[in-house]
Amino acid sequence: MTYRAPLRSLALALKTAGHPALVGQAFAELDEDTVTAVLEAAGAFCESELAPLNRGGDQVGAKYANGKVTAAPGFAAAYQAFVAQGWNSLSADPEFGGQGLTKAMELAVFEMTHAANMAFGLCPMLTQGAIEALALHGTERQKTLILPKLVSGEWTGTMNLTEPQAGTDLAAVTTRAEPDGEGGYRLYGQKIFITWGDHDAADNICHLVLARLPDAPPGVKGISLFLATKRLVDDQGQLGDPNDLRPGSIEHKLGIHGSPTCVMLFEGAKAELVGELNNGLAHMFVMMNAARLQVGVQGVAIAERAFQQALAFAQERKQGRTAWGGDGIFGHPDVRRMLTLMKAKIEAARAICITTGVLADLARLAPTEAERAVAKARQELFTPIAKAWSTDVGVEVASLGVQVHGGMGFIEETGAAQHYRDARIAPIYEGTNGVQAIDLAGRKLGMQDGAVMDALCAEMNQTVRDLKAAAGLEQVGERLDAGVAALERATDWMLAHKGPDALSGATAYLKLAGDVIGGWMLGRQALLVAEGDDAWSKSKAALARVYAGQILAQAPGLADGVMDGGADLESLSAEVLGS
Template sequence: MTYRAPVRDLAFTLEAVAGMADVAATGAFPDYDSDVAGAVLEAAGQFSEEVLAPLNRIGDQKGSTYANGSVTAAPGFADAYRQFAAGGWTSLSASTEAGGQALPKALELAAYETVHAANMAFGLCPMLSLASIEALEQVGTDEQKAKYLTKLVSGEWTGAMVLTEPGAGSDLGSLTTTATPNGDGTYALNGQKIFITWGDHDATDNIVHLVLARLPDAPKGPKGISLFLTPKFAVKDDGTLGDRNAFRPVGVEHKLGIHASPTCVMSYEGATAELVGQPNQGLAHMFVMMNAARLAVGVEGVGIAERAYQHALAYALDRRQGRSVWTGEANAPIFDHPDVRRMLSVMKAKISAARAICLSTGVAADLAKHAATEEERRRWKGREDLFTPIAKAWSTDVGCEVASMGVQVHGGMGFIEETGAAQYYR
């Protein structure tokens, strides 16, 4: 079934529900108006439909591969990523100083819904780069911004968020990766990390890892965690790449789904790193990335739900079985069966609600930075902080629920991989 980006629904939700007019009224986005929003959404939808969606199935079947200390992206993914970066899709909301387009965050989220719906395994890669960009913009030094931020914004390099360890998952205070001063302002990272999404691949020349680790004199628990930046290849003063850094993937996880997204086990073996932000404040700094990722994951849930709904609707209109209660036609499309219509209606309603929550959170994030007064910015920041975990938790639940209902619409065929419905549920 061919994916069609719901451009009209996205534009309606932005303007009529989420309140983009309030964002435009701040004057912080002089190049933004409804025509620009429409053009961005149309272009994002076209790229997602024509480039990313055709790779979704083959990516699930073939997956990323690991061999000899490196990861190769799923077939077609590296080329698709280079097209994605060349199109400017990694720079939508980044500052113009960093080479970005300075468009509203809410518009970026709406555009990325089409990416995640078309190919969520692909979308995870630039999603983590966007989170890295937010962290460096807020707490990076001028030198780090000059050396790394512009490359992340351009999409020439990608970012990775490196937190989890075999013995430290939700309890990050238990992590044991160490950062030992080298005496020249840099640090040597040693330890193992797991579940590192797109931690290694062949789509770009360099990958910037933002890693949580402990300094030698750090207090125990979460108050002793610092944030470090370590690139796959050293970056010289002139911006060219130097030697390979001392970290590597030692394998990729074999997962239930999202096979084309490499989930890496990473080993840091004296990797040269820079401190980001303040010592022992790493968890607070990382939460900048984590909150950006939380909202983006909520949008992933909306995207998967939309794709599952479109797939189920097309099947329901095509599959013929039984008599229509509406027309009396024999051998009618199952769309005419009341319970099938009920499921499709519930799917559509939940997608609309989840989309509204996510884009409203994006609007709150924009107004938290750009509202006219400090009091207004504080109020919008409170709304953003409240909505972010809701957007993430509820919208991902919606993704699972809608994908499950999509399998039910297919009946027994939903359990057969060839129909495609199962991939969205996985």
């Protein structure tokens, strides 16, 4: 199954998010023709260079032997082509060799990258996070010698957090950093689940590592962030001897076989401090938040790839007499329902992620401090939703893709199963979706005493009024009205409750927020193209109506579930559940 870049849908998502106005205000040298040209070129590269490697990457995968990792067949050459064409440096600061384009454009390009080949896309994705972390917290030496190499893609970046005893609980990190007496440090310890921790696609790998000094305070307050490179870098930026770090093995995983997930061993590796001592977790959150948004985009991407394959199969597969004509099972109402719901959720998730990217741009570049603060607050609110809701959509759509294929979907040869296997990791890494829900309910919702969510709901209510006044979209307005009311009711309850009750409802609350915001996005898209008389433009109203009937209609009941509290969950002990 080939991949086709959804350029028109990406353009609509950018328009819905306000990207054209952003370009006009903050990027005077960037016009819409250039935006279109960039996306078209990226789409062509992903279709022709990355997508054909996806199946082989799954079947053969990365290999570990003699203490080294070899990338999946064709991946190293494709990576060199990727960086040579400039796709790695889109939004980086020109001071360090970047192109200075918008974060939203970077996300659009990376959606196509991940959809074409998710296992490949993980390598440059993590490098983007390393770039952001060093640009904000790196030393002058790191910004001069390391950062430009990451921006160009000559070197790649990784994020080393997890240890066997310390998954989400980073307070349990035991990797230690010992001063070397020369102003640097030596790292000792083991990290696991390190994506692209070793490979042969680039000359050097820059590991950002959480560790603690021997005299550091216990818990997260004693964690520092360090940079350790695979090969040492001298004061002129030249590569030297191998560092004392290595991959111990690569994991055998459910999916993303082309992405080497390494156990990394630090055996006295030379390292440099990044930022301030004992403030490493805060510094690493720059990289983690960048990765979380990128992972949300991965959810959109794998859903798009699964949808395209399912749609093509449904038009070719002949089974029984169809209600709506045609030879393929696409004529069966339930198959059409699944495909339409897949498409609607993809468009909603894409809009949420791209909007979060535009907000990140505005948080840096809006004309006034007040506007930047408003954008930053909404970006922070959206980030856990973009990550968790979109990756759940990825799994759901990939699962529906298997269902559309029927028994053929359960057979590896069709390729539908690969998308489902690949999608399943995204709700887990970069902070599980449960952690994202806790972040939303426990931190982001309470910003400014709930005013950030209040402002969002007020904006959605304005769209409700616009939809109710638009021919053919009245029902969408009614359902969105009820959805926003449900979200407001659940928000009030969450703000009034703390502890286990709020935590018990956090995941349901995030789903509710994502469902409602997604419906809002689809309604806005339908309004934007309401004047179009072509079939594609008209389809946006139909997609919004299907989403309103299938998803927004459930919002009031979901809000009730949010407010159930945790008493029943607490009462069900492991012994009772296991009996």
